[in-house]
Amino acid sequence: MTTISDVAKAAHVSKATVSYVLAESPKISNETASRVKKAMHDLGYSVNHAARVLSTSKTMTIGIVIPMMRENVASISQGAYLTSLSVLAREKGYDTMLISEVEGSRAFREAIDAKKIDGAIIMEVRRHKDERIDLAKKYKLPTVLLGVPADAQGLDVVDSDFTQAARDLIRHFVRLGRKRLLLVLWSKEHYVKEINFAVRFREAALVEAKKSGMKVHVEYSTSSQENPAAELKRAIKNYPEFDSLLIHNDSVVVVAQQVFLELGLAHSSDISVAAIIPDQMNSLVRVPFPTVDVNLDVVAQNVIEVLVDRISNVDAPQQVRLLQHQLHE
Amino acid sequence: MTTISDVAKAAHVSKATVSYVLAESPKISNETASRVKKAMHDLGYSVNHAARVLSTSKTMTIGIVIPMMRENVASISQGAYLTSLSVLAREKGYDTMLISEVEGSRAFREAIDAKKIDGAIIMEVRRHKDERIDLAKKYKLPTVLLGVPADAQGLDVVDSDFTQAARDLIRHFVRLGRKRLLLVLWSKEHYVKEINFAVRFREAALVEAKKSGMKVHVEYSTSSQENPAAELKRAIKNYPEFDSLLIHNDSVVVVAQQVFLELGLAHSSDISVAAIIPDQMNSLVRVPFPTVDVNLDVVAQNVIEVLVDRISNVDAPQQVRLLQHQLHE
DNA sequence: GTGAAAGCGCTAACAC
DNA sequence: GTGTTAGCGCTTTCAC
Numbered sequence: 001m002t003t004i005s006d007v008a009k010a011a012h013v014s015k016a017t018v019s020y021v022l023a024e025s026p027k028i029s030n031e032t033a034s035r036v037k038k039a040m041h042d043l044g045y046s047v048n049h050a051a052r053v054l055s056t057s058k059t060m061t062i063g064i065v066i067p068m069m070r071e072n073v074a075s076i077s078q079g080a081y082l083t084s085l086s087v088l089a090r091e092k093g094y095d096t097m098l099i100s101e102v103e104g105s106r107a108f109r110e111a112i113d114a115k116k117i118d119g120a121i122i123m124e125v126r127r128h129k130d131e132r133i134d135l136a137k138k139y140k141l142p143t144v145l146l147g148v149p150a151d152a153q154g155l156d157v158v159d160s161d162f163t164q165a166a167r168d169l170i171r172h173f174v175r176l177g178r179k180r181l182l183l184v185l186w187s188k189e190h191y192v193k194e195i196n197f198a199v200r201f202r203e204a205a206l207v208e209a210k211k212s213g214m215k216v217h218v219e220y221s222t223s224s225q226e227n228p229a230a231e232l233k234r235a236i237k238n239y240p241e242f243d244s245l246l247i248h249n250d251s252v253v254v255v256a257q258q259v260f261l262e263l264g265l266a267h268s269s270d271i272s273v274a275a276i277i278p279d280q281m282n283s284l285v286r287v288p289f290p291t292v293d294v295n296l297d298v299v300a301q302n303v304i305e306v307l308v309d310r311i312s313n314v315d316a317p318q319q320v321r322l323l324q325h326q327l328h329e
Numbered sequence: 330m331t332t333i334s335d336v337a338k339a340a341h342v343s344k345a346t347v348s349y350v351l352a353e354s355p356k357i358s359n360e361t362a363s364r365v366k367k368a369m370h371d372l373g374y375s376v377n378h379a380a381r382v383l384s385t386s387k388t389m390t391i392g393i394v395i396p397m398m399r400e401n402v403a404s405i406s407q408g409a410y411l412t413s414l415s416v417l418a419r420e421k422g423y424d425t426m427l428i429s430e431v432e433g434s435r436a437f438r439e440a441i442d443a444k445k446i447d448g449a450i451i452m453e454v455r456r457h458k459d460e461r462i463d464l465a466k467k468y469k470l471p472t473v474l475l476g477v478p479a480d481a482q483g484l485d486v487v488d489s490d491f492t493q494a495a496r497d498l499i500r501h502f503v504r505l506g507r508k509r510l511l512l513v514l515w516s517k518e519h520y521v522k523e524i525n526f527a528v529r530f531r532e533a534a535l536v537e538a539k540k541s542g543m544k545v546h547v548e549y550s551t552s553s554q555e556n557p558a559a560e561l562k563r564a565i566k567n568y569p570e571f572d573s574l575l576i577h578n579d580s581v582v583v584v585a586q587q588v589f590l591e592l593g594l595a596h597s598s599d600i601s602v603a604a605i606i607p608d609q610m611n612s613l614v615r616v617p618f619p620t621v622d623v624n625l626d627v628v629a630q631n632v633i634e635v636l637v638d639r640i641s642n643v644d645a646p647q648q649v650r651l652l653q654h655q656l657h658e
Numbered sequence: 659g660t661g662a663a664a665g666c667g668c669t670a671a672c673a674c
Numbered sequence: 675g676t677g678t679t680a681g682c683g684c685t686t687t688c689a690c
Binding site (some may be wrong): 342344345346349354357358361371380382383384385386 | 659660661662663665666667668
């Protein structure tokens with residue numbers, strides 16, 4: 001293993017000079033700089049991360065706090081999110097550390113205490129009583145919430161604008177003259193647990209539909225979702241007079257086409273269907289009706305941007321970014 | 330911020346003693362140990378990770394090298410894998426760092442050079458010319474390959490046994506007396522790029538079918554997979570005399586039922602269908618025919634186990650674990 | 659059993 | 675411009 005001292009010796013300079021070269025300091029003459037660089041290259045030198053961290057108190061790593069996701073259908077997009085976040089963070093010079101929620105926020109707290117991270121991204125924020133938020137706040141850790149809690153406690157927030165999406169979708173129906181909306185959602189548990197995007201979408205959809213004078217019938221999936229097709233059929237049976245169907249449930253979206261075919265509703269032009277889904281789902285299973293596609297990459301980009309800003313300026317005012325996604329017909 | 334010195338002072342002992350207490354050394358008397366512990370608690374002390382790493386040269390973190398996954402349908406399971414790996418690693422005392430493949434293996438090399446990780450998990454290993462493998466080998470980094478390359482170079486390997494799975498599925502058809510197999514696969518690109526699980530499954534299926542005297546017709550999806558239903562229909566049109574359909578393509582699995590209904594093949598008892606899918610997909614969209622469900626959690630468990638073993642014993646013989654998944658009817 | 663002290667590899671004043 | 679040096683917080687050998 002070669003250290004900064006080895007390089008210094010080989011280049012006939014002091015450790016300090018090598019350090020300055022690493023930092024691209026303009027104080028170093030071109031001549032010595034290149035001599036030092038040659039030595040670094042010849043010796044295959046690399047900065048030791050731990051030593052640098054200890055010395056600077058900057059870890060240059062971001063913690064990504066991921067939720068436990070048993071039975072949580074939304075997690076399809078988790079992998080894509082993590083990849084994007086990791087790539088984008090690296091572009092700004094940051095590593096990413098995965099922090100899973102086991103034993104409450106234990107792992108998160110330890111990462112903060114041990115000074116393993118400079119900041120954090122909290123994924124799938126809960127509406128109420130999310131202790132990860134309390135922790136971040138208490139420790140004054142630069143943090144971006146991915147999801148909108150009831151009380152962000154002044155922490156930065158980035159997420160898709162589900163309220164806007166719901167509004168756009170309802171207005172789309174109104175434009176088509178629809179009056180009787182069948183709203184098919186996630187399981188009741190999603191709303192009891194107040195899963196962020198679920199709750200926000202439902203509220204906005206209900207409000208907008210009411211405002212537009214639409215009659216609304218709401219159906220929830222079972223939590224196991226053993227048979228989404230059967231569930232959609234049941235929903236339709238429970239409200240057969242619907243003229244518009246809005247789906248916020250990825251599994252149901254997948255089978256919607258099939259169910260319509262089976263029920264002979266497929267080409268009935270007096271029923272409209274629409275949904276909101278993560279965009280990569282639309283490439284997995286091309287959905288044959290209008291959708292709002294949530295663009296994960298754009299969200300990730302904003303998350304990293306806000307977090308890096310926050311790390312470099314702890315006292316800047318809170319940022320809240322709700323990202324708009326287009327209705328895609 | 331409180332350091333080990335503060336604790337030492339408060340407990341009227343030396344830094345060394347505090348350190349021994351942290352290490353739970355039996356040399357320390359119960360009396361002093363508890364005095365020190367009280368001081369640690371009172372002061373809210375936590376070990377500084379960077380300092381410990383610098384001192385011990387053990388980072389206690391594992392790098393997870395994830396592939397770029399544009400257009401890669403398999404990535405549905407990525408999130409689940411990452412979560413499991415992270416949870417299981419932590420149970421063994423390790424943190425997990427995400428390393429994305431940008432600019433080749435640049436990020437991976439830097440993580441190794443900077444001594445950021447004690448070991449690595451390489452996800453979605455390629456059959457040939459995966460430079461991440463060369464890197465790990467060259468640097469003698471404890472590494473587990475998730476996927477089976479043509480040449481593992483002595484590195485440990487953990488993966489599902491796709492060969493076994495293919496065999497089980499074919500034998501299932503043979504048992505039912507099927508003779509004419511329609512094999513619907515991923516896109517040609519998957520096989521040209523030699524995506525690991527795709528290639529291994531295909532080879533084994535072809536070999537076993539041939540051995541069993543089955544006639545086989547192979548169909549590939551388009552790379553965009555704009556319309557999986559249409560693709561399946563085309564496949565069937567290209568080989569209408571099939572009596573068995575084996576699917577290795579998650580999108581096609583999703584729409585299979587629908588297509589069969591549309592074509593009026595649904596209840597035809599002289600056609601059998603089977604597939605291989607990640608297990609959480611079977612909870613997302615309950616698949617109505619026999620499947621081999623790849624259990625990610627079991628795979629993750631084995632990966633961590635092997636890697637931790639490897640880190641603690643660099644010279645142990647290579648381990649190769651191919652995990653069997655049951656055919657689930 | 660406990661303490662003193664040398665290092666781990668790097669950064670950043672501060673001198674010159 | 676370059677060198678000297680004092681840390682950063684912890685572990686661990688060696689005395690006692």
